Amino acid sequence: MIVLGIETSCDETAAAVIRDDRTIMSNLVLSQLEEHRAFGGVVPEVAARAHLDHLDTLIKGAMDDAGIGFADLSGVAATCGPGLIGGVMVGMMAAKAIAAACHLPFIAINHLEAHALTPRLTDDLEFPYLLLLVSGGHTQILVAEAVGVYRHWGGTMDDALGECFDKSAKLMGLPYPGGPHLEQAAHGCLNPAAACARFPLPRPLKGRPELDFSFSGLKTAVRAHVDKLPPGDLRREDVADLSYSFQDAICDVLQDRLGRALIKFKATYQPTQPSLVLAGGVAANLRIRAALTTLAQDNGFRLVAPPVKLCSDNAAMIAWAGIEHLRLGHTHALNVAARPRWPLVEMEGF
Numbered sequence: 001m002i003v004l005g006i007e008t009s010c011d012e013t014a015a016a017v018i019r020d021d022r023t024i025m026s027n028l029v030l031s032q033l034e035e036h037r038a039f040g041g042v043v044p045e046v047a048a049r050a051h052l053d054h055l056d057t058l059i060k061g062a063m064d065d066a067g068i069g070f071a072d073l074s075g076v077a078a079t080c081g082p083g084l085i086g087g088v089m090v091g092m093m094a095a096k097a098i099a100a101a102c103h104l105p106f107i108a109i110n111h112l113e114a115h116a117l118t119p120r121l122t123d124d125l126e127f128p129y130l131l132l133l134v135s136g137g138h139t140q141i142l143v144a145e146a147v148g149v150y151r152h153w154g155g156t157m158d159d160a161l162g163e164c165f166d167k168s169a170k171l172m173g174l175p176y177p178g179g180p181h182l183e184q185a186a187h188g189c190l191n192p193a194a195a196c197a198r199f200p201l202p203r204p205l206k207g208r209p210e211l212d213f214s215f216s217g218l219k220t221a222v223r224a225h226v227d228k229l230p231p232g233d234l235r236r237e238d239v240a241d242l243s244y245s246f247q248d249a250i251c252d253v254l255q256d257r258l259g260r261a262l263i264k265f266k267a268t269y270q271p272t273q274p275s276l277v278l279a280g281g282v283a284a285n286l287r288i289r290a291a292l293t294t295l296a297q298d299n300g301f302r303l304v305a306p307p308v309k310l311c312s313d314n315a316a317m318i319a320w321a322g323i324e325h326l327r328l329g330h331t332h333a334l335n336v337a338a339r340p341r342w343p344l345v346e347m348e349g350f
């Protein structure tokens with residue numbers, strides 16, 4: 001079974017071909033960073049046009065890299081939501097057109113589900129597992145029970161974690177997208193204890209029994225610190241110290257929220273080999289990976305963090321989700337609509 005996957009829900013145009021033995025036959029991602037840099041964030045209309053300009057070339061490239069033709073495919077899968085609707089429609093319509101022209105099954109994929117199923121592609125993970133999804137647009141604690149069956153245990157009440165990284169980085173004058181730059185800047189911190197004392201930051205919702213997050217107050221606290229520094233460009237040392245303290249607060253909050261989730265997961269599922277999966281673009285952050293590795297080890301969990309290329313937006317995960325559904329006989333009619341919002345808990349029976 002071989003599936004072509006297409007991803008266009010945000011600012012990455014991507015196409016990939018996957019075989020059901022978990023072989024990634026091709027995996028192409030074109031990031032639109034340059035198109036959006038001048039605006040300091042993703043502009044939906046610009047993103048949709050860029051997808052339209054590049055998708056055909058990417059699909060052809062993915063098919064060529066895989067060394068196959070459309071007749072060799074078992075199905076075509078595309079992200080149908082959630083995401084920026086203009087972009088989602090570009091990828092979805094391309095997939096539907098190929099499916100119609102080549103008489104192939106079409107599989108409508110929920111982008112969040114594709115992130116959630118990635119550890120089954122990379123690590124052949126068995127259900128159930130606990131998942132922390134942290135990206136530019138999403139922050140959720142989920143349980144994956146089976147293909148199409150997910151429990152939402154917690155989420156952000158305001159900003160997504162990646163958004164919080166990006167907005168805080170912007171306040172410090174770091175380039176877009178700020179997350180990786182902020183992580184890099186923190187390496188320049190010479191005295192972590194002094195940095196955290198100089199720039200104390202809140203730990204929103206720490207200690208609360210529910211498993212939710214809130215990050216907008218943290219960003220506001222960063223702004224308050226920046227406003228107290230001398231006007232103009234911040235000094236390198238200040239950016240390094242504030243970035244360090246910021247990541248310290250984030251890791252503290254994540255360890256607290258996830259720590260509770262691990263206990264609840266064990267009590268609910270009594271798993272023999274419990275696993276915690278880290279997904280989404282923010283999963284590239286090594287400080288967060290280290291904090292969660294320690295937490296997982298302390299609680300008898302295995303931390304599964306797919307390679308960065310498969311953690312952030314890509315089409316290999318879309319094609320893989322297509323294979324998971326196709327194996328179960330799930331295909332979709334060509335009149336399925338694109339959805340800007342599509343919570344995972346609404347997947348059952350889709």
Ligand code: AMP
Nearest residue numbers: 135136162179180280281282284285313
């Ligand atoms: P995604 O939404 O999955 O495409 O991921 C993009 C988000 O991940 C953006 O908000 C990035 O700033 C963030 N991100 C990427 N790398 C890092 C990093 N090393 N540390 C923190 N955030 C990151």
Ligand code: MG
Nearest residue numbers: 010011012313
């Ligand atoms: Mg993205």
